[in-house]
Amino acid sequence: MKKTYIVIIVLLISTLGCNQETFQEKVKRIHTKALTLDSHTDTPLRFTRDDFSIAEKHDAQKTYSRVDLPRMNEGGLDAMFIAAFISQRARTPEGHEKANKETHRIIDSIYSQVSKNKDKVTIGTTPQDAYGNEEKGKHTFFIGIENGYALGKDIDEIQHFYNRGVRYITLSHTKNNDICDSSTDSVEHNGLTDFGKSVVKKMNELGVIVDVSHISDKSFYDVIELTKAPIIASHSNARAVCDNPRNLTDDMLQKVAKNGGVVQVCLLSDYVKPPVAQPKRDSAFKALRKKWRGYNDLTDEERAQAVREWHATQRDYPQKLATVSDLVDHIDHIVKVAGIDHVGIGSDFDGGGGLKDCFDVSEMQNITKELLKRGYSEQEIIKIWGGNFMRVFNEVEQNKIKA
Numbered sequence: 001m002k003k004t005y006i007v008i009i010v011l012l013i014s015t016l017g018c019n020q021e022t023f024q025e026k027v028k029r030i031h032t033k034a035l036t037l038d039s040h041t042d043t044p045l046r047f048t049r050d051d052f053s054i055a056e057k058h059d060a061q062k063t064y065s066r067v068d069l070p071r072m073n074e075g076g077l078d079a080m081f082i083a084a085f086i087s088q089r090a091r092t093p094e095g096h097e098k099a100n101k102e103t104h105r106i107i108d109s110i111y112s113q114v115s116k117n118k119d120k121v122t123i124g125t126t127p128q129d130a131y132g133n134e135e136k137g138k139h140t141f142f143i144g145i146e147n148g149y150a151l152g153k154d155i156d157e158i159q160h161f162y163n164r165g166v167r168y169i170t171l172s173h174t175k176n177n178d179i180c181d182s183s184t185d186s187v188e189h190n191g192l193t194d195f196g197k198s199v200v201k202k203m204n205e206l207g208v209i210v211d212v213s214h215i216s217d218k219s220f221y222d223v224i225e226l227t228k229a230p231i232i233a234s235h236s237n238a239r240a241v242c243d244n245p246r247n248l249t250d251d252m253l254q255k256v257a258k259n260g261g262v263v264q265v266c267l268l269s270d271y272v273k274p275p276v277a278q279p280k281r282d283s284a285f286k287a288l289r290k291k292w293r294g295y296n297d298l299t300d301e302e303r304a305q306a307v308r309e310w311h312a313t314q315r316d317y318p319q320k321l322a323t324v325s326d327l328v329d330h331i332d333h334i335v336k337v338a339g340i341d342h343v344g345i346g347s348d349f350d351g352g353g354g355l356k357d358c359f360d361v362s363e364m365q366n367i368t369k370e371l372l373k374r375g376y377s378e379q380e381i382i383k384i385w386g387g388n389f390m391r392v393f394n395e396v397e398q399n400k401i402k403a
């Protein structure tokens, strides 16, 4: 009798073991099934500066590099928009020419990295490219431009960049430009300029996604009023959860939902959770910035030394980072205010993004784990991981004929 009992129990356990997927297996399966997309990384900054190969695995804790192909595999990430980032400098013909050349140089570096790893990654220009690549087990890089300063005052540049594969433009960065005011600068134009308005119209017409991350609130409302296609915030959070001008208010979140667009939550700690005071760290970085003239116009040697000192300072005074749970609070809030169809993920890796437990792309599945723990369904997670963004991308493409 006792023996039969044991046999039954053993059988029961082994049957359960066979049929029941573990939590980790479920996470992996969702990542295999979903098209997973990160809508904003600044990884090309490394393509032009260092002896960097996207095919090699880097140690995030030692090098602060957050993205490469081996780690994309570990994190289960299929596709990303990588940004040609241009910092805001002089708004003069010379400044504009320099910025434009630099943008083309960064785009060249993206093509160069991809051409060396054709078997693993290709440049995408349509949503279908990413879905097709996913089936072949390949990654997709889409190109975005971070800072419309790259256009200078030349509307035709949008077409030139489109021809080179650019599919979104973040209208500004941390300072005002000739398109609009930035969220982190003083009011200059009070929203979009006349040139900015023609930029939005042209982007609609060509099928380039308008990215409102970084732009001022008034600029945002001007864009929403004018655009004929859905928009994105490629890397921004909810201001109600973390009060920062880079994040969107509830009213703005609702306007994005009405427009059919998507807000992609950002992993930059200060936009996720108000930073805790770290006076020693803050003054060390302030001194470093002063020493290297705001990191502007450095020679290659100076830049290399500045980077070494920056890393040493990071090690001496590590930042107290927000967590994946803090990030998912933003997703919860956006879902509550704007709906499940209007939220996604844009890490800002290699541009400041990185959380305590999602320090680089290899740890992306921690976000999925937290979503599952909070009761999100598989279908909802697939929307967050790329479904929503791809819907917008597709609509912008379809809409270009009508615009």
Ligand SMILES: [Zn+2]
Binding pocket: 146, 214, 235, 348, 351
């Ligand atoms: Zn940014």
